[in-house]
Amino acid sequence: MKIACVIHSLSGGGAERVMASLASRLALREHAVTLITLDDGSSDRHDLGSDVGRITLNVMGASESLWDKLSRFRARYTALRNAIVDTRADVVLSFCDRTNIETLIAAKRTGIPVVVSERSDPRWQTLGSFWEWMRRRTYRRAARVIALTETTAEFLRPLNPRTVVIPSAIECPPIRSDRVAAQLEKMIIGVGRLEPEKGFDRLIEAFAIATTQHPDWRLKILGDGSQRETLIGQAKSLNIAHRVEMPGWVRPIWEPLSRATIFALASRYEGFPSALMEAMASGVPSVSVDCPSGPREIIRDGDNGRLCGNDVSSLADAISELISQDEKREHMGIQGTEIVQRYSWDKMVCSYETVLQDVVSNR
Numbered sequence: 153m154k155i156a157c158v159i160h161s162l163s164g165g166g167a168e169r170v171m172a173s174l175a176s177r178l179a180l181r182e183h184a185v186t187l188i189t190l191d192d193g194s195s196d197r198h199d200l201g202s203d204v205g206r207i208t209l210n211v212m213g214a215s216e217s218l219w220d221k222l223s224r225f226r227a228r229y230t231a232l233r234n235a236i237v238d239t240r241a242d243v244v245l246s247f248c249d250r251t252n253i254e255t256l257i258a259a260k261r262t263g264i265p266v267v268v269s270e271r272s273d274p275r276w277q278t279l280g281s282f283w284e285w286m287r288r289r290t291y292r293r294a295a296r297v298i299a300l301t302e303t304t305a306e307f308l309r310p311l312n313p314r315t316v317v318i319p320s321a322i323e324c325p326p327i328r329s330d331r332v333a334a335q336l337e338k339m340i341i342g343v344g345r346l347e348p349e350k351g352f353d354r355l356i357e358a359f360a361i362a363t364t365q366h367p368d369w370r371l372k373i374l375g376d377g378s379q380r381e382t383l384i385g386q387a388k389s390l391n392i393a394h395r396v397e398m399p400g401w402v403r404p405i406w407e408p409l410s411r412a413t414i415f416a417l418a419s420r421y422e423g424f425p426s427a428l429m430e431a432m433a434s435g436v437p438s439v440s441v442d443c444p445s446g447p448r449e450i451i452r453d454g455d456n457g458r459l460c461g462n463d464v465s466s467l468a469d470a471i472s473e474l475i476s477q478d479e480k481r482e483h484m485g486i487q488g489t490e491i492v493q494r495y496s497w498d499k500m501v502c503s504y505e506t507v508l509q510d511v512v513s514n515r
Contacts (some may be wrong), residue, residue, distance in 0.1 A: 153512055154184045156241035156264075158232070158255045159248060160212065163195040164376070164401055165345060166426035167271035170320055171247045176201030186239045190228060190251065197403060207235045225254075232258040232316070239266065242512045243295070245504070247271055248260035249279055249287065256290040265295035265511050269318075273300075273445045275307050276421035277349070281393060287311065295511040298325045298504075301423035301445045316507060319449070321500035324492050327406040329435040331482065334413045338369045340471065341412040341436070343405060343427035346377025346398075351441070353379070353386055355466050360390040361468035363482040366475055368455070371396040409434040416475050418467055420447040429495060432457060432488035437481040439470045450495075454480075456487035 155178060159171045171187070179185040186205035198288035200206065211228040236244055236259055244266045246255035252268035259266050268291065278284065288311055291297060297315040299305035308315045340359060344350040352373055363369045373383070373396070380398065387396040402408055405427075409415070415431035417440040419435050424446040431438045432450070439458040440447040451457035460470035474481045 153289060153508060154240055154242045155508060156185045156236050156239040156244045157185060158236075158244060158246040158251060159187070159189055160251050161189050161191040161195060162198045162200075163191065164197045166320070166423070167248050168425065169198050170271070172198035172200055172379045173321075173323075173497070174501065174504060177203050177497065178505065179203040181501070181505065183505075186241070188232065188235050188239075190232070190254075197401070203433075205239070207239075209235060228254060229258050231260065237262055240284070242515075243267060243508050245269065245508065249274065249277070250283060251288050252294075253283065253286050260293070263447065264415055265515060266513060267291070267296045267507060268294045269298040269299065270300065270304060270308065272423035273304050273307075273421050275304070276444060283348065290375045296507050297377070298507065301449055304309070304423075318500060318503045318507070319495055320424040320426055320429070321497040322426070322433050322491055322495050323497065325406045325409070325430070325434045326404075327410045327434070327451045328489075329410045329412070329434070329485065331485070333411055334436070335478075337411050338366075338411055339371045339372055339412050340414045340416055341374065341408065341431070342371065342416050342418065343430070344417075346373070346375050346379040346383060347419050348379065350375075350377075351420050351443075352383055354420075354467065355416055355418035355425065356383060356386050356390065356392070358416075358464050358468040358471055359396075360392050361464070362475065363392075363395070364469035367395070369413075369475065370395045372399070372412070372443045374399065374402045374405070376401045405430055406434060409436055412436045414439065414471065416467070416471060417441065417443075417447065419443050420462075425450070428457075429491050435489050437474055437485040439467070439474055441467055445462055452487075452489065455484070456490065457484050 157175045162168045188207045192210035209231045246252045291311040297312045359371045387393040415436045415438040441462045451459045455461040460466040
């Protein structure tokens with residue numbers, strides 16, 4: 153197949169990482185793959201395989217007025233449509249809500265079918281009234297809609313009955329956790345964009361509560377985002393700033409994970425949390441709030457991880473439990489490594505390949 157993949161950028165985050173790896177792996181299966189990004193490519197943080205073509209449109213940027221917004225949208229629409237046509241694609245695969253909408257609009261009169269993949273939970277990640285209205289109007293034209301979980305699929309099927317579920321995949325880590333070193337570190341780690349939906353404010357508060365009697369424990373948060381200064385200020389106000397590290401965006405993630413004693417996810421909502429799966433694959437005992445959506449599909453509470461209530465108090469209790477129970481923590485770390493088999497890249501690529509081939513064969 154000739155496949156045109158579309159995403160806003162490769163500047164970081166789980167969706168961008170998955171798109172880069174998926175495009176590269178599809179190319180290894182002898183498909184002609186071209187990746188189109190709306191940005192200029194200067195902020196790329198994920199590598200593409202050498203067989204993947206690349207088109208950067210440089211049509212992103214803030215708009216100051218309604219007229220400017222309309223002009224920019226028209227420019228994006230035209231540039232994206234021309235790029236799709238230039239690839240002579242049999243099918244287009246688009247990632248992420250607003251980019252999906254714009255791709256469906258751009259491809260409308262090309263005759264090329266579009267498959268869109270939601271990378272978060274649209275029940276919680278609202279786009280605003282205009283874009284939600286646009287999603288309802290455009291998604292019905294998609295050849296397929298791909299959701300990460302069945303609960304997300306249930307929300308999307310009224311928009312498009314051709315909705316299927318394909319969970320994310322996890323790499324086999326090159327480094328497994330050194331559990332002896334991790335015990336000495338006494339470090340809890342969180343990973344993700346420093347944005348409100350990732351709940352790092354909740355993690356910092358839960359950490360402060362859980363470690364009141366364990367002042368030798370530290371918290372490391374890996375990631376960048378708009379909430380950095382707010383989170384630093386919160387740690388200071390709780391008198392734990394000397395025990396909280398925020399070194400920024402780190403890739404590859406395997407080395408810092410290998411030194412973590414516990415991984416914690418405090419998101420208010422998720423799509424299918426890659427950071428949680430990476431930690432489990434590395435053998436790091438993991439605790440997650442039961443937020444929508446993803447953690448409940450990944451964690452079997454008390455076996456391969458700890459799933460707690462979606463609030464600060466429950467998270468603090470779960471962290472405290474893992475801090476004080478070495479044997480339970482180690483059992484969860486060992487059991488968590490099976491995530492690599494359950495959500496393998498081979499399974500995910502095969503699922504995407506099947507959907508794309510079905511769409512092409514039924515054009």
